[in-house]
Amino acid sequence: MLKKNDEYIVEIIDNGFQGEGIAKIDGITVFINEAIKGEKIKIKILKVLKNFAYGKIIEILESSKARKTPDCNTYSRCGGCNLRHIEYNETLKIKKAIVENCLYKELKKEIKVEDVIGMKEPIYYRNKLQYPVGVDKDNKITMGVYSARTHSIIPTQKCYIQNELCQEIANDILEFARAHNVSAYNEETLKGTLRHIIIRIGVKTGEVLVTLVLNDNNLKDEAKLTDYLTIKHPNIKTIAKNFNKKNTNVILGDKTEIIYGPGFIYDILGEYKFKISPLSFYQVNPIQTEILYNTAVQHVGAGPVSARNDIALDLYCGIGTIGIFASKYFKKVYGIEIIEQAIENAKENAKINNVENIEFYAGDVEKVLPEIIKKENLKPNIIFVDPPRKGLDKNTIETILNLNLEKIIYISCNPATLARDIAMLEEKYDLKEVQPVDMFPWTSHVECVTVLYLK
Ligand SMILES: C[S@@+](CC[C@H](N)C(=O)[O-])C[C@H]1O[C@@H](n2cnc3c(N)ncnc32)[C@H](O)[C@@H]1O
Structure with a gap:
């Protein structure tokens, strides 16, 4: 039985969702902050719960090649970054594995996940x-x-x-x-x-x-x-x-x-200008946001002219960024967002950028989506969804499944809820593309663009 304050020498077999090292002692999973996969470490047990325990590093006996000295002197206490003790390229591999593990857990099959698109200079990136x-x-x-x-x-x-x-x-x-x-x-x-x-x-x-x-x-x-x-x-x-x-x-x-x-x-x-008010959501890493949006829009699939009869939805649209990026590929785009001030920005943003084929609605997607589909008699071909961390609600998934869209382009900042939602969407859709983008370097957060095709 593991006990608090016991000391062990362990091999780190993996890194978890927070980047923490994972070891097994007598079948019990032990999470160890700042330990890296492949390392041999002397640990002390900090806390034992029913199915798992927490430990802390006492001594690193065999260090990973990926280990580096953190460059920030508050790092060990800070709730911001949690991967600064690892070489940047290795952090990208850890994030890819986080996405793979989440998808595997929910979908019970191997899914090809692309390498994470990292930053050239991952410093001072937050806006x-x-x-x-x-x-x-x-x-x-x-x-x-x-x-x-x-x-x-x-x-x-x-x-x-x-x-x-x-x-x-x-x-x-x-x-x-x-x-x-x-x-x-x-x-x-x-x-x-x-x-x-x-x-x-x-x-x-x-x-x-x-x-x-x-x-x-x-x-x-x-x-x-x-x-x-x-x-x-x-x-x-x-x-x-x-x-x-x-x-x-x-x-x-x-x-x-x-x-x-x-x-x-x-x-x-990109080629667009955006107005941002205090209450509106705006992605925090603008360099990677351009990559994220271009990756999403590139999956629309058809060139600007041939796709112009298509209708797209931009759900959880914030200030309208994704819809505006995608607008040239569609006859019409409809955006929905709950924050009124963001919708005011979105309408203004369409005007500033001379985008005339986009319309925005303020309200909860769960409620507004079925309403506008009925009211406008909409038959959308493609939707972009970019929900908050908690993912999609069941009613919205139901509504989406009933639309028989050609493609769903699901952008997510939380691989756990992404995988949960895709498991439900799989009833009618095949997951074909998973492209993670590093929007939050040195933290264990990871953003993904995924593309689902109607079966
Ligand atoms: C991850 S952000 C994405 C925003 C935008 N797509 C972008 O890239 O800037 C999620 C957005 O969903 C909005 N939101 C949260 N819950 C919502 C709901 N139930 N219905 C509509 N919008 C919601 C938030 O205000 C936020 O703007």
């Missing part, structure tokens, strides 16, 4: 910084990344995956908050003002959108902060206050007030 605010051990306001599996903040003044200008602006906001006694929100007492600092940049346009999430209506010295930031950083085009007074882990509240600028920024992806 969105999102730091919680709290207090440090000296009770001073601070911001940063949550340490792994906790809500304790690791003060973060530099981060190798964040856009450097976003980080610089966040540092300035923190400095201002300290100098002007702006209080930090306290998750226990539910008191204090500043909850989150969110900074987005349109990497191609350089335009910056600052959103301060508040637990109060008022932000102390708001006008001074606005002047200070916009004089120092002319790239800032909009500053917004978002109000979230609920006791919740959800970051953004429903209400936003613009305190500087027009309320949005622009970015460019």
